[in-house]
Amino acid sequence: MKALTTEQIRAVIARGKLKDSLFQAVGILCLAIGLLVILLLVGDMLLRGLDRLSPDFFTNFASRRAAQSGILSAWVGTILVMFVTAMAAVPLGVAAGIYLEEYARRNWVTEIIEINITNLAAVPSIVYGLLSLGIFVYAFGFGQSILSAGLTLALLILPIVIVSTREAIRAIPAMIREGSMAVGATRWQTCRYHIIPYAMPGILTGVIIGLARAIGETAPIITIGALTFIAFLPPAPFSTTGEGTAGLFDWVMSPFTVMPIQIFNWTSRPDPAFEINAAAAGFVLMAMVLSMNALAIWLRYRLRKNIKW
Amino acid sequence: MLLSEKKELKEIPQLKAEARDLNFFYSEVQALKGINMPIYDKKVTALIGPSGCGKSTFLRSFNRMHDLYPGNRYEGEIRFFPDNTNLLSPEVDPIEVRMRVGMVFQKPNPFPKTIFENVAYGLRVRGEKNRRVLDDKVEHALKGAAIWNEVKDRLQDLAPNLSGGQQQRLCIARALATDPELLLFDEPTSALDPIATGAIEELVHELKQRVTILIVTHNMQQAARVSDYTAYMYLGEMIEFGKTDDIFIKPQDKRTEDYITGRLS
Numbered sequence: 316m317k318a319l320t321t322e323q324i325r326a327v328i329a330r331g332k333l334k335d336s337l338f339q340a341v342g343i344l345c346l347a348i349g350l351l352v353i354l355l356l357v358g359d360m361l362l363r364g365l366d367r368l369s370p371d372f373f374t375n376f377a378s379r380r381a382a383q384s385g386i387l388s389a390w391v392g393t394i395l396v397m398f399v400t401a402m403a404a405v406p407l408g409v410a411a412g413i414y415l416e417e418y419a420r421r422n423w424v425t426e427i428i429e430i431n432i433t434n435l436a437a438v439p440s441i442v443y444g445l446l447s448l449g450i451f452v453y454a455f456g457f458g459q460s461i462l463s464a465g466l467t468l469a470l471l472i473l474p475i476v477i478v479s480t481r482e483a484i485r486a487i488p489a490m491i492r493e494g495s496m497a498v499g500a501t502r503w504q505t506c507r508y509h510i511i512p513y514a515m516p517g518i519l520t521g522v523i524i525g526l527a528r529a530i531g532e533t534a535p536i537i538t539i540g541a542l543t544f545i546a547f548l549p550p551a552p553f554s555t556t557g558e559g560t561a562g563l564f565d566w567v568m569s570p571f572t573v574m575p576i577q578i579f580n581w582t583s584r585p586d587p588a589f590e591i592n593a594a595a596a597g598f599v600l601m602a603m604v605l606s607m608n609a610l611a612i613w614l615r616y617r618l619r620k621n622i623k624w
Numbered sequence: 625m626l627l628s629e630k631k632e633l634k635e636i637p638q639l640k641a642e643a644r645d646l647n648f649f650y651s652e653v654q655a656l657k658g659i660n661m662p663i664y665d666k667k668v669t670a671l672i673g674p675s676g677c678g679k680s681t682f683l684r685s686f687n688r689m690h691d692l693y694p695g696n697r698y699e700g701e702i703r704f705f706p707d708n709t710n711l712l713s714p715e716v717d718p719i720e721v722r723m724r725v726g727m728v729f730q731k732p733n734p735f736p737k738t739i740f741e742n743v744a745y746g747l748r749v750r751g752e753k754n755r756r757v758l759d760d761k762v763e764h765a766l767k768g769a770a771i772w773n774e775v776k777d778r779l780q781d782l783a784p785n786l787s788g789g790q791q792q793r794l795c796i797a798r799a800l801a802t803d804p805e806l807l808l809f810d811e812p813t814s815a816l817d818p819i820a821t822g823a824i825e826e827l828v829h830e831l832k833q834r835v836t837i838l839i840v841t842h843n844m845q846q847a848a849r850v851s852d853y854t855a856y857m858y859l860g861e862m863i864e865f866g867k868t869d870d871i872f873i874k875p876q877d878k879r880t881e882d883y884i885t886g887r888l889s
Contacts, residue, residue: 420694421694488733490729490731490733491733491735492692493689493692493729493733494729494733494734494735494795494798495735495745496689496692496722497687497689497722497726497727497729497799498722498723498726498745498746498749498798498799498802499719499720499722499723499746499749499750499802500719500745500749501719501749504749508735508745508748509735513736621736621782622736623736623784624733624736624784
């Protein structure tokens with residue numbers, strides 16, 4: 316083959332660059348469609364619900380009159396359920412992830428466990444609801460409580476926490492592990508001083524992504540029987556109730572409702588005024604999810620700053 | 625006894641360790657083949673040979689690093705003196721071995737922690753909590769690794785912010801802090817510039833007053849500069865072992881000669 320002339324080389328480059336810019340345009344278009352849809356949805360909800368977004372909306376219980384109806388029990392319930400979810404899913408998921416990465420021998424048992432963890436992430440959430448109805452609500456007798464809901468959602472996000480823990484651990488270079496073992500550390504000392512601290516940014520990100528998924532879950536919460544209309548808050552620790560002073564953890568056994576259920580309830584009312592409430596609550600829920608994601612990004616940035624190799 | 629005789633006696637090297645018929649397997653692949661070699665106390669022994677000849681594999685047998693990965697298998701013995709322990713025996717805990725045998729890696733691998741914590745880590749692993757003892761030993765180790773003057777005012781800075789050469793000396797300090805009997809160096813200067821390399825070589829030379837050193841190097845000049853004994857390895861076999869001067873001036877084996885003169889690399 317004869318060498319190309321300068322003109323021919325330029326023509327080849329021009330053809331290549333045309334495809335470059337073509338793909339760039341398509342990419343930007345795809346990105347814009349995705350972003351635009353979200354912006355439209357959130358914007359639409361905000362515009363429709365704007366009338367209801369006042370401090371009263373956050374401090375009122377649900378009511379028969381749309382204008383006086385608020386989301387107090389729903390946002391408190393959501394936060395409490397998320398707290399229980401995190402308390403249950405983080406230790407379980409992180410411990411499982413560390414075990415699989417640092418301790419488990421590679422054999423067919425771990426293969427099966429790994430495949431099953433991947434499968435767990437794909438189980439429809441309603442199935443978790445049915446499982447929890449049988450186990451937590453009835454068998455363990457936790458009833459239709461914050462505890463049952465929190466544990467249900469913990470099961471739901473457990474695979475996410477395990478997978479992100481393992482990925483964070485895998486990102487730690489082998490030479491760090493070897494450096495620790497080489498001075499005579501045990502595996503647990505290596506985990507305690509190195510693996511867990513260095514994996515923490517990734518683990519936290521995974522936990523928050525998991526919680527952001529759990530916060531919007533409706534089906535399993537309905538299955539275990541969250542109330543749709545609730546005009547009281549769970550007993551605060553050491554507060555005085557009708558039956559005396561509440562204990563530190565009495566609230567976990569309390570009936571509850573959460574944001575998505577409140578929204579679902581309002582959209583199913585015949586009175587169109589409740590649609591405004593639903594839109595406003597939807598916007599608040601979106602804001603909660605986005606601020607959790609923002610927290611994840613900030614934490615990752617803060618914690619990663621001091622970790623480099 | 626005459627002074628000259630005393631000196632003569634001191635020159636007879638004592639055994640610190642000895643590999644006996646050592647075979648090593650990565651799963652089915654045999655990486656070391658029947659290696660017999662002495663390691664003399666308070667001397668520097670260099671392992672040289674072309675890439676893939678098994679010198680790093682051999683080195684990492686001395687602190688049972690291979691035990692971290694599944695499928696690896698040793699045959700034979702590495703006797704460790706004065707107690708005549710077989711380092712490779714399944715009854716000997718690899719953690720016990722690593723408590724006695726320190727290691728410095730090819731690429732500096734400081735932990736993303738403070739300079740102080742990097743050096744104190746080996747002591748913490750051994751359960752040392754007394755702040756005074758930690759302070760003393762960290763300072764002593766940093767001085768031993770010839771880096772104290774550069775870092776004494778910033779012990780709380782993060783170690784990865786040091787330069788590559790400083791990081792490697794910090795890693796040496798980390799290994800020294802726990803007073804190992806044998807110190808393994810796995811191509812410690814291959815990631816460093818010539819000036820940092822010079823500093824490490826000088827350090828190795830000083831350290832042999834205190835500790836026995838086994839060093840893998842791909843750099844023959846380095847082996848000639850720092851070591852008392854040299855072993856040439858090829859395809860998993862120990863081809864020749866002897867005093868460094870003898871190996872470099874009058875090698876007995878044709879293959880050693882070819883490698884040293886650059887006909888084989």
